[in-house]
Amino acid sequence: MTGDPVPDLDVSAAVADAHRREWAFVLAATARVARDIDVAEECVQDAYVAALDAWSRQGVPRNPAAWLTTTARRRALDAQRRDRILRAKLPLLIEPGSVAGSGGPAADDPAAAGETADPDEDVIADDRLRLVFTCCHPALAREAQVALTLRLVCGLTTAEIAQAFLVSEPTMAARVTRAKKKISAARIPYRVPGPAELPDRLDAVLTVVHLLYTTGHTAPAGPDLVRGDLVERAIGLARMLRELMPDEREVSGLLALLLLTDARRATRAGADGRLLLLQEQDRSRWNRAAIAEGIGLVTGALRGRTGRPPGAAGLDRPGRFILQAAIAAVHAEAPSYGETDWPQLLRLYGELLKAWPTPVVALNRAVVHAMVAGPEAGLADIEGVERDGRLAGYRYLPAAKADLLRRLGRHQDAARAYRIALDLTDNDAERAFLAGRITEVCAGPADGG
Amino acid sequence: MTEYLILIYERESDYAEAGQEVWEATGRAHGRFAEQVGEKGGKILGGNALQPTATATTIRDDVVTDGPFVETKEALGGYYLIEARDLDHALEIAKLCPARFGGVEVRPIMDTSGMG
Numbered sequence: 001m002t003g004d005p006v007p008d009l010d011v012s013a014a015v016a017d018a019h020r021r022e023w024a025f026v027l028a029a030t031a032r033v034a035r036d037i038d039v040a041e042e043c044v045q046d047a048y049v050a051a052l053d054a055w056s057r058q059g060v061p062r063n064p065a066a067w068l069t070t071t072a073r074r075r076a077l078d079a080q081r082r083d084r085i086l087r088a089k090l091p092l093l094i095e096p097g098s099v100a101g102s103g104g105p106a107a108d109d110p111a112a113a114g115e116t117a118d119p120d121e122d123v124i125a126d127d128r129l130r131l132v133f134t135c136c137h138p139a140l141a142r143e144a145q146v147a148l149t150l151r152l153v154c155g156l157t158t159a160e161i162a163q164a165f166l167v168s169e170p171t172m173a174a175r176v177t178r179a180k181k182k183i184s185a186a187r188i189p190y191r192v193p194g195p196a197e198l199p200d201r202l203d204a205v206l207t208v209v210h211l212l213y214t215t216g217h218t219a220p221a222g223p224d225l226v227r228g229d230l231v232e233r234a235i236g237l238a239r240m241l242r243e244l245m246p247d248e249r250e251v252s253g254l255l256a257l258l259l260l261t262d263a264r265r266a267t268r269a270g271a272d273g274r275l276l277l278l279q280e281q282d283r284s285r286w287n288r289a290a291i292a293e294g295i296g297l298v299t300g301a302l303r304g305r306t307g308r309p310p311g312a313a314g315l316d317r318p319g320r321f322i323l324q325a326a327i328a329a330v331h332a333e334a335p336s337y338g339e340t341d342w343p344q345l346l347r348l349y350g351e352l353l354k355a356w357p358t359p360v361v362a363l364n365r366a367v368v369h370a371m372v373a374g375p376e377a378g379l380a381d382i383e384g385v386e387r388d389g390r391l392a393g394y395r396y397l398p399a400a401k402a403d404l405l406r407r408l409g410r411h412q413d414a415a416r417a418y419r420i421a422l423d424l425t426d427n428d429a430e431r432a433f434l435a436g437r438i439t440e441v442c443a444g445p446a447d448g449g
Numbered sequence: 450m451t452e453y454l455i456l457i458y459e460r461e462s463d464y465a466e467a468g469q470e471v472w473e474a475t476g477r478a479h480g481r482f483a484e485q486v487g488e489k490g491g492k493i494l495g496g497n498a499l500q501p502t503a504t505a506t507t508i509r510d511d512v513v514t515d516g517p518f519v520e521t522k523e524a525l526g527g528y529y530l531i532e533a534r535d536l537d538h539a540l541e542i543a544k545l546c547p548a549r550f551g552g553v554e555v556r557p558i559m560d561t562s563g564m565g
Contacts, residue, residue, distance in 0.1 A: 185559070186555075187451045187557060
């Protein structure tokens with residue numbers, strides 16, 4: 001199975017590649033044996049170090065993940081034997097034998113699984129979902145869920161995570177430690193939730209992955225490289241989730257949303273760094289392969305293959321990720337901004353507002369409504385959102401309102417709204433844009449209607 | 450199995466204003482809860498309702514004062530000590546715990562048996 005000794009450079013590359021691709025798999029499988037996340041992490045780190053040496057002597061194994069898992073599991077079992085008496089007193093990571101709805105192997109003996117595993121054995125249960133659901137458990141704060149997912153599922157170092165979220169390394173280390181301690185002390189189970197809890201729990205997981213993506217996509221500061229990495233990690237996680245839960249169509253929706261959004265990455269900002277509006281972007285530079293894949297995914301998801309019986313508690317309706325992806329698909333399919341299918345967008349935003357009633361969605365729907373039925377109709381909607389009050393301080397509300405007022409020829413009202421938006425904006429490029437608009441409407445003809 | 454404490458926090462003023470039928474309904478709800486815990490495969494190891502915070506006495510640095518340790522609108526009014534398989538099981542049980550004028554907090558009990 002293994003070849004001749006290989007040059008060190010190739011081995012380092014193989015180990016680095018296995019780290020990127022297989023970390024979650026190896027850690028998830030080891031955590032079940034170690035029954036403690038910290039111990040599992042240590043054993044997996046050790047296994048990667050051991051791989052550097054072993055692979056340069058014996059060659060890179062055919063299945064690196066299996067090799068790493070077996071090595072890490074053996075270390076975990078050794079550690080357990082050493083600390084048996086002590087460990088009996090410590091809280092363990094729960095891994096109940098009977099797992100509702102996980103489809104995983106039931107009641108297997110972790111010790112036996114680890115000891116009989118052959119380095120080339122492919123049949124190692126895939127525990128990555130357990131790991132993801134544990135990291136995104138609702139008993140953990142959202143920021144802890146995000147940090148744990150990057151640390152445990154993606155294998156990022158605490159320093160890398162701290163850098164991506166613009167906090168100090170000790171702060172991030174404390175956050176991760178606190179979360180791990182809660183998993184252990186409160187006995188957050190290491191399992192995939194049963195069918196009754198799954199929709200809510202899955203939504204938390206998808207929210208974390210989406211948050212990773214948006215952080216990488218729109219981070220206000222920080223080195224570009226790290227931000228790009230977060231985007232890649234989020235897409236990678238979405239792909240992994242889809243592979244593991246092919247029947248969960250919201251997962252397909254999320255992957256489609258990320259691909260369709262990311263397809264526009266190269267055209268999002270102008271040469272001056274200012275974020276470009278959709279109508280200003282060069283559509284010829286959009287990533288067609290990503291768009292095609294995203295549209296394929298969202299089309300399948302909308303057709304509604306679901307893992308659950310239709311009609312059960314409204315679960316057959318597309319959720320927010322599918323609908324957001326469908327909206328992104330409509331934009332991606334339009335040959336130009338002017339040729340966008342606005343009525344279709346209005347329908348999708350209506351559905352999205354039902355699935356996810358937030359004022360930001362209502363604001364976006366109002367802007368689309370204006371494209372379909374004219375600025376007057378959109379303005380009435382925006383004023384409704386304004387009365388709701390939850391978006392006070394959200395600069396895109398007065399900016400959108402100002403735009404409609406400008407198109408209605410109500411220049412003084414428009415200037416007033418642009419100034420409110422300007423006061424709420426810190427970003428220099430956006431301030432310049434709004435200031436330009438103010439000059440424009442002030443110089444325009446006297447108010448019409 | 451792990452032990453968890455379910456702490457019941459409710460607005461005392463709401464109970465003060467409530468009539469006899471609310472008290473009776475609350476009593477019945479707790480009776481039902483006790484049955485449901487068993488049906489869910491958990492176990493109640495103990496639990497009590499507490500007298501209102503107006504009856505509380507606080508000691509800090511040997512100084513005795515009238516009132517609860519922390520003044521809050523929603524005050525600790527009762528607790529259950531339960532046994533559950535894990536946090537998900539404990540939360541499933543705690544969701545059934547009556548707390549019409551507030552909510553509950555779930556805390557794992559620390560295992561001190563290894564501390565010598």
